[in-house]
Amino acid sequence: MLVIALCKGRFLEPSLDLLMQAGIRFPEDLASSRKLIFNSDDQRFRAVLVKPADVATYVEYGAADAGIAGRDVVLESRADVLQPLDLKFGYCKIAVAGVNGAAFPSSQGRGGREAAGVVSSAEMPGAGLTTPSAPPDRWLSAQPPILCEEGNVDHQFSRPTIRVATKYPRITMDYYNARGIPVEIIPLSGSIELAPLIGLADRIVDLVETGRTLKDNGLEIVEVITDSSARLLINRAGYQTKRDEVLRLIQALEKVIR
């Protein structure tokens, strides 16, 4: 019997749908029940329901042979698991966002990029690193210039080190490390969008599905860090020691998503 770890929450229904199409049927009351362990009708699989952030952990430890979770949580957990399939649902982006216009004040003539919302990689760090376009007296009178994540010398932030609120401290740290920008990370567990609005943080790194929540809160994407969607996770040892069962599961799911 293979154990599959599934996320409670928004991934549960599409995960069960997918498994059902692959011929793996779980009891109908799974989503509504308070039980956490369910056997499939044919007794070949066992589903365990866990928090999204824990799926990768269950699979890494081998407590589950397989799991379904978003790429975002796998990246954040840095779990050492196989990820053979993109299950093609739960699409979203992990993005840096900030208050509208905060990144490129129009006084500096960068309104065009601001309007574009997403900064393309060609415009990323390096561009405009050397010459601040603000007049010299402004530099003298205001706070010292700082480097913001776009690689521009800018000083609309009140702090010398920008603060970033996020549910993804590791992804965030990797992103800023790769750009050589010092940040203070503020780990939050929900309502991340609030942080820049009330001055807790200058930036957020969060999941963006439609961009609606950002927009409603007067925020915009500064840069997309990476795309995310649901992944099939497989324990490394199980892939070797239960090869036939695991490969059958992979193939069955692959047929459905094609």
Add this chain to the structure above:
Amino acid sequence: MKSYAQTPPGTQIVIGRAARRRRALERTICSVFEGWSYEEIIPPIFDYYDVFVKGMGTGPEEQIYRFIDREGNILALRPEFTSLVAKTVATRLASSQKPIRLYYSGEVLRFEKPKGGRQREFAQIGIEHYGASGKTADVEILLVAVETLQRLGIQAFQINLGSVDFFGGIVDRMELPADRIAELKEVLNVKDRSGLEALLERLPLGDRRKKILRAVPHLTGGKAVIAEARELVRNPRSVEALDHLEEIYSIFQSLDLAQHLTIDLGEIRGFDYYSGILFRAYVRDLGFEVASGGRYDGLPGAFGEDLPAVGFSFSVDRLEQIVTPEISEIEAASIAVDDGFDKALQLRRSGKAVRLCL
């Protein structure tokens, strides 16, 4: 207030019966090693930092606990044994008759997030075989691994055998920058097909090469996999690797052990020092490998003596999760203090265990 019940993350205290079980496990393993004429080497628990950097490459250096002694030397707590053994063989044992067979048993220290069965301090026990290239030494150490697992009473185990030369031969030809190769390894490592596709779109490679890379993660199974791989590659380095694996597989077949061997050409993880075969041993119902090893011919050369080398190590902590060695109860005679200490000494001289009742 700090609680003294806790030890630092990733460390543990082993007491009493658990400690006796661990020692019994270690003794069983060592007796197999000795049965194959491996001699013990007891290296220091710390050495100069650059010994390990030379050995492990620059990737895992963040995991090394280092410190500075009073003379300003940078020292490191051993994060693995292979570098230490290779250095010893390349210097102190340079003029010894080859091959040299050594085994070690002890704790290593790595700064890792303690998870997934990983500790920061963990026990390793393994062998190293120096001075012989080619399949004979490779087969020898694989057989030692197989016998060890069998002696521990483990039946359902798989040894996954690959070769760094198979993948190496493929990427050699592609002339990609190092960071692209690293990205490629990253997606292949987790068998991430969609990640591979996204990467292939950005790489200036022809269709034939892309086809090879798409196939790599799935080249795993029995002997048929080698034939399948032969259809894909023509470069001599990869082809030689396939010949070599096929020979080993045939030997395992003739010994009736092939059921424990899986050819895995998609396995490309491991320290930089690996140069030929690469393998990991898995046991059913344990989520991690219990042993890993391979060939590292370049390593002794880094310490001044070119020598072929091959070896592996077992993770004692992981074996403990699946093996419970038999331990005999200690039968001790209880001695009341009133009987006098001479009574206790008498029993001890006759080889009996005593327990003084105070």
